[in-house]
Amino acid sequence: MDDDSTELALTLPVEGAGQRLDAVLKELLPELSRSRLQTLLQQGSVLVDGSAHRPSYRIRGGEGVVLHLPQTPAEHWQAEAMDLTIVHEDSQLLVIDKPAGLATHPGAGRPRGTLANAVLAHCPANERLPRAGIVHRLDMDTSGLLVVAKTELARQSLIAQLADRSMHREYLALVQGALTGGGHVEAPIGRHPQDRLRMTVRRDGRPARTDYRLVERFPRHSLLRLRLATGRTHQIRVHMRHLGHPLVGDPLYGGRPILPAGLGAAGLARWQAFRRQALHAWRLILEHPESGDTCQWEVAMPTDMDELLQVLRSAGQNGH
Template identity: 55%
Template sequence: MTAARDTLIRRSFQVDPAFAGRRLDQALASLAPEFSRSRLQQWIEAGQVLVDESPCRCRDKVWGGESVRIEAVCVLDQGCLAQDIALDLVHEDDDILVINKPAGLVVHPAAGNPDGTLLNALLHHAPALAGVPRAGIVHRLDKDTSGLLVVAKTLTAHKSLVDQLQQRTVHREYRALVLGELVAGGRVEAPIGRHPVHRTKMAVVGNGRPAVTHYQVLERYPGHSLLGVELETGRTHQIRVHMTHIHHPLVGDRTYGVRPRPPQGCDPALTSALQSFPRQALHALRLGLVHPATGEPMEWEVPMATDLDALLELFRQEPGA
């Protein structure tokens, strides 16, 4: 177990006359596209960007011919350790990692989970990730959600993936086992924000951020349905909150769901499995995106998580399923 080291970033440019009259942060965003504009602005304001060896402000204009030098430190969160934690790698190249995350693995250190997370595992697997924001993690899965997640290995890949997520072009498809027998698929468009009373929870609230979830019915069982769910946006706990909002909470969701409801007269094995299922029944099955370096559309799919697959098999054995 080792501490992750901060990474020193050094870049030098000469401003092209084509940028004459533009703000420094705007010109720099074009000269150094591997960095986000907000990160460049932070470095400029911190004096880590020099123009002709002098610090400047973001709004200062450039006129062409200036020498620009970046000397900045990418600081990883204090206490982030590289830990030898097994990773189920679905794909890896010089730019990205695609991981099949098991249920129970926290993605990023936080209060109550200072280590033993996916981030710690990534720093051990690829130490250079210490120089990428959040060790390359651009989106998350809840601790108890299993399935696919992409990680950027370079700053250029990080910016590309963040842009794709913001433009809603990353395809994310889930499987969700919910309470109730839905008749048809649909679309949930309801803003999500912090719960007004229970601050550790999210909720549909009028002043929340826009959130859109699409779902289709794949299988129906007594009192339950298996859904294919696709995200148009990526809000915290979005699927869990939206499914509860339409009165079809996820099986096993202790935060947003209800007590287990075994079908009347079902096999005792199914009753036991439902009552003891330890997590929300949600699995990120499929992930599609444009490769940051090649521009090639790529897609991955993983099998259903073992525990959820076993529960579904019990449902399929029920009469009328």
């Protein structure tokens, strides 16, 4: 390995057996684009059990992978000062409570006004890290905890923890319909064949599992605590729709809205003022990259989601 690259070691998941190497690596390393992974594979910068393979190689599952990643700075993103709710910060990590409505990264037509721009203003040294040190993302209209690496050591550690699923991310969601208890959804997720903005459950999709627990039940709605065993795009939103209990307010997967019974005009106005999916990343557990200690952070549900619960409770909708 030369001085301008870093080495990252991973183990390919057993449940990925039979799938393309580039597709599996893209799921394990979401901060790398598919095209960049294919270039690395074609250059021989990715070794599977010591051998180079084409992007189309079908994995067996369980193989050891070593990637040699060239050091590339944050891709010309501009620093932009904005208020951040910082839950924790030390020499290695920055943990942020991201508000709903804030995109994680710049994208087409959105060069500024994102979390990455704010991170670069808060931590100028992060311009030396790929994607400004951001190793996972939350959908723009999902609120809650997101961890950012401040060093290459931390970045590699967080990527490895995401890949081996030792980083635990838990969510709160308000869904349509009254569930009677907890459970799990295990259903593969892939791109929707007609609508490229959406994901869907499909046989040839990537394996995905979501565990959920009932926190509070109402006649027509349920508050759930969810834990991701995998990290597919829109996973919770897709799995809850598949279960028949889509998230309240979800513009892509919500289907026909279900209103609480017995709402007066004021309650209806409060309910309809909610304009996003009711999903909040409330707990994050990981191993500190430097000390090895187990770290845990929790953040309360944001005001707009709490308002929905208050509407349900004040209308006498509690099902317990």
